[in-house]
Amino acid sequence: MLGSNFQSFDFYPNWQNILGKDFISPISAGGRLTYNYELQDSLMIGKDYCYKIAIVPKRPHDLAFTGTIWITTDKYALKRIDVITSDKANINFISDLRIFQEMTSPSDGPGLPIRTRLVLGVRPYEKQAAMRIRFTTVNSDFVRNQSHTESGFYDQPIVSSILEPGKGQTSDLVSGLLPTGASEGYFDKNRPDTLSLSERQTFAVLDSARELPSVRSTLDWIDLFINGYKKLGKVELGPIINTYSHNDFEGNRFRLGFRTTPAFSRSWVHQAYLAYGTRDGRGKYGLRTSYIAERRHWTVLTGEFRHDVEQVALLDNDFLPDNNLFLAASRWGRFTEGRVILRDLVSLSIQRDLFHGFTETVTLRYQGIVPLHPFSYYDTPDHGANAPLGRDLSLSEVVLESRYAPTKTWSRVRTADGQ
DSSP states (O other), X not given: OOOGGGGOOOOSSSEEEETTEEEEOXXXXXXXXXXXXXXXXXXXXXXXXXXXXXXXXXXXXXXXXXXXXXXXXXXXXXXXXXXXXXXXXXXTTEEEEEEEEEEOOGGGSSOOEEEEEEEEEEOSXXXXXXXXXXXXXXXXXXXXXXXXXXXXXXXXXXXXXXXXXXXXXXXXXXXXXXXXXXXXXXXXXXXXXXXXXXXXXXXXXHHHHHTSHHHHHHHHHHHHHHXXXXXXXXXXXXXXXXXXXXXXXXXXXXXXXXXXXXXXXXXXXXXXXXXXXXXXXXXXXXXXXXXXXXXXXXXXXXXXXXXXXXXXXXXXXXXXXXXXHHHHHTTSBXXXXXXXXXXXXXXXXXXXEXXXXXEEEXXXXXXXXXXXXXXXXXXXXXXXXTOOEEOOEEEEEEEEEEEEOTTOOOOBOOOTTOO
C-alpha cells in the first residue's frame, strides 16, 4: 500500500520527501532557521568518535523532525540519526512517523546505510481502526566502485521479497527468489541480522491467517476489486467491473474480455474483448497485442484494432486507457450527451526508454468514424442549398509522445509463476 520507496532515505539534501511532503533535513544548509541544536555527549560508535546532538523544531507545525543525530568528529559526516515527526505536522492519516538510520564509517568512503528502520502509524480518523507499519532494511558486505562484468547483470529488474516462507512450506511470493536448491530456513541462515521475537510472531500469524478459508476468500475478492481481473489458468478474465453497464444508447451492454499473463508468455501480452448492446443491436470488439522486444531500455511494440461505439467528448482522454473504474463509469447513464460515434481504430506504436527517466513513444494511427448523432458537413466549398453533404470521417496521423520523469523508479516483484 505504501510502496518500497519508504525504505530509502538520504538526509544530505536540504529536503527529505516523505509521503509527498518535503521535510527539512536537520543537517541542511539552513537548518538553524528551523531547528534548535543541543550538544549532549561525545562517544564512540563503531570506529568513529561522534558528537551526539539533540534536535528540536523551533515551530511545532513545521515539517521537521525531533530526535538525535550523531556527527563524526573528524569529517563531520552523519553517522546515525534517530528522529520522529511532530504530531502537529500536517500529514493526512499519519499519526506517527519514526526514522532510524545508521551509516558506514566516513573513512570507508561516502556514507551508505547499514540499517534503516521506518515505523509508520496510519489512522484514517479518530476512533477508527489503525495500522502500524514497520520497514527494516539491513545492508552488509559493501563492495564499492566495482562494476559487474557478468553478461546481462544490469538487465535484471529490482526484486523485493514481500513475505517470509512459512514453516514446512515456501511462500508463493518468495519461492521464485530463492537460489536453486534452497529450501525452508534459507533466509534464517543467510540473513545478516536475526529477526526479533515480535517479527517472528508476526510472520507466524500471517502465515497461519493466509490459510484460513475466510481470509483467502476475502483476499481474492479484494484482489478482484482492485485489479479487476479473475485469473483462469494462463489468462485473466476482465475487467470484471466492465462486464455489465447500462446507458441510454446501448441499453444493457454486456462485455466479455481477457488478457494473457506471464505464465502464457514473458514477451507477448494479448488482450481482447467482445461486447453487445441490447438497444442499438451492435456487436463490438477489440484486440490489442504488445511485444516486449528488449527489457533494458524497455522497448515495447504494440498493435491494436477496435470497433466500438464511443463518445466524442471522451476521445483521446488520458484517464480512459489505464483506468478501469473511469472507463466503466463512462458507460453508464446519459451516453448520448457525449455525441455517440462508431469508431474503427487501427494503431501501431513503439515505446522505448531512450535514457533514464525519458520515454519516447511513436504511434501510427488510423480512425474511421461514423457519427451516430445528427451531424453533417459540406463536401465542397460551395455551401449552397444543393451542396453535397458528408457524414463519415477518416483520420490518419502520426503521434509523437515524450515523457520525462527523472525521479521515478520501478520495483518489480517476481513470484513463483514468473509474474
